[in-house]
Amino acid sequence: MTKPAPPPHPGFGAFGKIHREFFDAFDDGSWQPVAGYTGVEEKILSGSLDPVTRRGAVTRLGRWAPGAAVDHPVSHDWCEEVFIVSGSLKLGTLAAKAEAVRLPFGTYAVRPPHIIHGPFFSDEGCLLIEFLYYPPAP
Template identity: 40%
Template sequence: MSKAPRLHIEMLPFDDDDGWLPLPGFPAGFDVKILADDLDEKRKAGARTRLVRFAAGVATTEALVHDYWEEVFVLKGAVVPPDGDASAPDVLLYSCRPPGTPHGPFRSENGCIMLEVQYYVADAA
């Protein structure tokens, strides 16, 4: 997946229907739209901003763990743990996960779109 460097963008029109690609490492029904990406996992530097879309009825199968910070905001729809109440009304959800935090698996009964910001923070000395 190609990188989309962080550039100055000022209120650019946004096309919600275009630019989605399959999310690498996930089964069919998970798509990603990269907004900006200079995250370098080898150098442990940079950040990535992206949208992740779950199709209706899809689920992840295992917990995820990574070595960068991650903030997630559910913009549309709902996502719940596998044993969560899928009949609960859609609510806005936010997560802030430090490096090494297991999260998931998750499922979305009717589909959802999430904004994810993933980044490294230099250790405070």
């Protein structure tokens, strides 16, 4: 029998994150394919997003297999911060590989909602840490 998830810690306010102490974020469990993306997986480390109420925050790892690609620009209604931990991502398409811009490990992006970004692909694969959140109400 599984235990119910603990309630969010009140110190996180509207983000509704649960207090967790150090754990192995790289273990092989809990990786899920990202819908609509071939070769891209995510592992939620904390939090959740609710697109209906436009509330919440997520910290997740993104793992791109070598050759994974998103061949079209994307946009979403939450804020996003992305840091490339290892490997590299390329800004561009596989069809126009020679013109693609390489984004090496250590590269960071921060975006408000509705910013169009991509397409992307990764020749060697990469690991990202991402922070996704809805902006607080003014």
